[in-house]
Amino acid sequence: MTDERVFEETIAKDQRVEPRDWMPDGYRRTMIRQIAQHAHSEIIGMQPEGAWITRAPTLRRKAILLAKVQDEAGHGLYLYSAAETLGADRGDLTRRLIEGRQKYSSIFNYPTLTFADVGVIGWLVDGAAICNQVPLCRSSYGPYARAMIRICKEESFHQRQGYELLMTMMRGTPAQREMVQDATDRWWWPSLMMFGPPDEESPNSAQSMAWKIKRHSNDELRQRFVDMSVPQAEALGVTLPDPALRWNPGRDHYDFGEIDWAEFKRVISGGGPMNAERLAHRRRADEDGAWVREAAAAHAAKRAEARA
């Protein structure tokens, strides 16, 4: 059997493609791009919430937030490692990120204005990420699928913690309830954009579906997220900022309003409120740490030489 035939059968039988297996160049490129963008999103995603660690209003919330941001660094690490099994190099991927040549989730280009944003990011942003990522636990690429299982477990923990923070704040002062509503208003639409462009405008989807590195369409996942979020918003006591949102018994789904795709395009191509700052922060950390990494490499080389 040819290499290509083995690959196709592996996909057809829903088995996993492993690092040493033959795979088409396009599959490899697509997987590297997808995993790297996911890894970059974890790393850039540390910033909006990381900004609140030092200001968290109780020690318990501080510990939860610090642990969460640490988890995100861990997710970035697993994912860069998964990308390296495909022959990518972490340093090279980092350069692509900070030079703006590879993308990350546009959701992290919005600012975190109050502590309620920490809760809403957990509830909606992590919730949307879970909807996107649970199917990826069955990705045809083995190392990615396995990394996603652990990541999804941890994300679900973050989602529950975020929702619990909001529940607590809603029992607090009127000012706190306003904070939660305001944060919901600001994050709802960007969360819906996390599922990507509508199906008819999603260029890479068909091939990705065929390769089983994508399992559901963008619109399908977005609908699922809306259907799950509406009852959660009701339980919380907040209003989702969409007058068109209503149950449609004919479809057995919630209908919702038109997404502002012009904004989506603007933010994804660098025009969001925080794009420049997020990348500048990462670039600064990379530059400030260069001498440290060089020192570690020099020390390791000296050690290796001494042993030889």
Next chain:
Amino acid sequence: MSFDDAYDALTDHDDDARWAYGTGFSDPLAGVPTAVPDGVDPADLAAYCLMLGDDALVMSHRLQQWVTRAPELEDEMALANIGLDLLGQARLLLSRAGEVEQAGIEQAGFENAGGPARDEDALAYLRDPADFRNVRLAERADEDFAHLVARLLVFATWRLALLDRLTSSRDPVLAAIGAKGVKEATYHREYAAGWVVRLGDGTDLSHTRMRAAVDAVEPPAGELFEPHEVELRLAAAGVAVDPSALREEYDGVLAEVHRVATLPPPPPFEAATVGAGRDGVHGPELVEILNEMQELARAVPGGVW
């Protein structure tokens, strides 16, 4: 795993191994008797818990400031981890300080007897700088990564020696906190020493920076070994550790790390030129830390989080 409902798919808990740190968190103080030991002044014990708790809280804050700007992802993880460990120690110690303080109030029959104890958050968020009892080392800002690891090496070496001795405290709560902290501080010291060695031995540039950092951080560290009168009274009662007894272990570790890092031997301690953090005398750096830490908690009176 079911994929029809993404959240439902994640609620099965039969596979703990999938979690990075497991799901079985245990309370280090479970079953530990909490009465103030005989012959010990509760005010002293509360003050001592604040000293050790504030050291951890303030040092943790400085580590939190490094998250998202460390040289490598592995260091983001490590620094967050150390910050979390210290935050956990701070929470136990501040909670204990509040309980013991209240026990003293009850015992003395003061007019605020019967009121609630100050909890960890009241102590962390509602005290002013002059009421903090941390050593000045904990509050120092780090100019660069070399300063951070130099400071962490001094702090963790000293704290490990302290917590190790605290495990035989006559106060079972302090002994339990010590036992939990020893495992953590062992890693903190190892992490810091590893970087001091890499930077000291690495390149000419890193050697120069590491040397500048130890020259800045180590000489003022004499404060760590100056006993406060509260420490002396509690040490005599078998409850606290006299920090002057930690000097030998500290000197040995620092000398060895400097040697392996190809740095000159540790510089001598300088005579104290500033007041002691243990007496509530702090620099503008603690004010800056508390402004940041307490801002939100104080801005929403009656808020629940």
